[in-house]
Amino acid sequence: MDARREEVRRRLEALGFDDVRFTALAAQPPETLRPWLAAGMHGDMAWMERTADKRLDPGLVLEGAKSAIMLGVSYWGGQQAGAGKPVWARYAQHEDYHDTIKPALVAAGKVIEEVCGAVAGEYRYYVDTGPVLERSWAARAGLGFVGKNAMLISRRHGNWLLLAAILTRAEFEPDEPIRKKTSDATVGLLCGKCTRCMDACPTDAFAAAGTVDARRCVSYQTIENKGIIPRELRAGIGARIYGCDVCLEVCPWNRFAQEGRRMLLTVRGEIAELELREILALTPERYAEVFRRTPIKRLKLTGLLRNACVVAGNSGDTTLLPEVLRLAAHDSALVRAHAVWAAKKLGGETALAAQRATETDAAVLAEYAADLS
Numbered sequence: 001m002d003a004r005r006e007e008v009r010r011r012l013e014a015l016g017f018d019d020v021r022f023t024a025l026a027a028q029p030p031e032t033l034r035p036w037l038a039a040g041m042h043g044d045m046a047w048m049e050r051t052a053d054k055r056l057d058p059g060l061v062l063e064g065a066k067s068a069i070m071l072g073v074s075y076w077g078g079q080q081a082g083a084g085k086p087v088w089a090r091y092a093q094h095e096d097y098h099d100t101i102k103p104a105l106v107a108a109g110k111v112i113e114e115v116c117g118a119v120a121g122e123y124r125y126y127v128d129t130g131p132v133l134e135r136s137w138a139a140r141a142g143l144g145f146v147g148k149n150a151m152l153i154s155r156r157h158g159n160w161l162l163l164a165a166i167l168t169r170a171e172f173e174p175d176e177p178i179r180k181k182t183s184d185a186t187v188g189l190l191c192g193k194c195t196r197c198m199d200a201c202p203t204d205a206f207a208a209a210g211t212v213d214a215r216r217c218v219s220y221q222t223i224e225n226k227g228i229i230p231r232e233l234r235a236g237i238g239a240r241i242y243g244c245d246v247c248l249e250v251c252p253w254n255r256f257a258q259e260g261r262r263m264l265l266t267v268r269g270e271i272a273e274l275e276l277r278e279i280l281a282l283t284p285e286r287y288a289e290v291f292r293r294t295p296i297k298r299l300k301l302t303g304l305l306r307n308a309c310v311v312a313g314n315s316g317d318t319t320l321l322p323e324v325l326r327l328a329a330h331d332s333a334l335v336r337a338h339a340v341w342a343a344k345k346l347g348g349e350t351a352l353a354a355q356r357a358t359e360t361d362a363a364v365l366a367e368y369a370a371d372l373s
């Protein structure tokens with residue numbers, strides 16, 4: 001038993017991390033990332049390609065790195081209210097986790113300094129944005145297994161763990177990954193014959209078990225894509241205004257999820273209560289106030305209005321037409337393009353005619369011209 005490892009684990013759990021597991025670092029097999037990039041499945045996330053070498057080799061992130069401490073923060077808070085309202089990814093119904101987890105990572109670094117006699121340059125921590133293949137390392141550390149939905153699934157927390165990583169030059173005895181006598185699969189290890197997540201995906205985004213083609217994923221389209229959402233994916237977005245949890249929600253492993261302590265998260269339950277009508281009418285001031293400190297603020301108001309137009313077009317609610325028509329004359333061509341689509345979906349072709357005469361932007365004109373069948 002590595003006493004130093006157990007002391008670090010205990011102290012990091014006390015800081016608010018719901019799971020703390022250790023693994024030894026080595027280069028990752030290129031198959032974990034290269035084929036995905038080569039197939040262009042990262043879409044416009046060029047930063048994934050730029051940092052690929054580092055993602056595959058932690059030694060390029062921190063020279064001499066020996067161990068990764070993989071950390072899980074559960075955000076499971078039970079079933080949600082908000083039926084009939086726009087649907088937000090669960091993680092987004094909190095203040096931005098990058099900001100709220102970071103202070104605990106700073107404190108975790110101090111623990112490593114104290115327990116291992118390390119100095120600041122001998123470890124690095126990341127939550128989401130670093131060049132680290134977080135799910136793969138988390139699986140190696142035994143935090144959970146990688147499901148066919150590509151998620152790191154924990155036996156204790158289901159699909160509802162946010163991940164963070166500390167790379168360090170300190171050596172720890174590694175924790176055991178989950179293994180199965182009958183299988184050495186890396187993806188779908190505890191899925192058996194189940195394919196619920198892949199079957200439920202509203203945009204058919206799974207290129208294979210455990211492989212998401214981001215270009216088809218609602219999460220990518222509503223959060224990462226800064227431009228036009230492809231027309232053929234809009235219907236599948238349904239009422240999902242920001243992110244997507246469908247392949248997480250349907251997973252039977254959630255049955256075992258314990259409610260998270262959420263010591264490192266700040267719940268913003270009011271977001272799920274917002275009416276679509278209210279969102280379509282947001283002013284910049286109100287947007288800044290409502291989404292202050294949430295991840296949604298990074299989308300900018302125009303991105304959110306774009307998504308809201310898609311949700312409005314899918315809603316079939318013709319009483320939204322006045323708000324949508326107003327957005328068809330918005331300053332932003334991005335918003336106008338999606339508002340034109342939504343207005344047509346809601347039967348507003350005639351009302352759009354006058355606005356079309358004044359339109360000059362090519363993308364918006366293409367929306368006017370497009371066949372909606």
Ligand code: B12
Pocket residue numbers: 029031032033036045048089090091127128129130131132133134135136146149150151152153159160161162163164186187210211212214217219220224242243244245247248
């Ligand atoms: C880019 C990215 C996205 C993209 C692409 C998603 C994707 N599947 O790759 C988009 C925008 C679509 C996205 C969506 C979401 N994301 Co995201 N995303 C990331 C990010 C920044 C990088 C992921 C990455 O490297 N992708 C490339 C693929 C190839 O790698 P991967 O899926 O991570 O890992 C796979 C391979 O390593 C493979 N693998 C492992 N071992 C081996 C071995 C062999 C031999 C082989 C062949 C393969 C293999 O299996 C792994 C799982 O698919 C990570 C943070 C990070 N730094 O890791 C967060 C991260 C993966 N996202 C996260 C979340 C929460 C989400 C969403 C749920 C958000 C939402 N509600 O809308 C969705 C879920 C979509 C899904 N089912 O994957 C969490 C996942 C937590 C968890 N428990 O798994 C992360 C870890 C962020 C965090 N720090 O918490 N995301």
Ligand code: SF4
Pocket residue numbers: 200201202203204205206212216217218219244245246247248
């Ligand atoms: S997050 Fe949604 S769109 Fe993306 S793969 Fe999962 S179910 Fe499909």
Ligand code: SF4
Pocket residue numbers: 147148149150188190191192193194195196197198250251252253
């Ligand atoms: S829904 Fe089924 S196939 Fe998908 S990750 Fe969960 S157990 Fe695996």
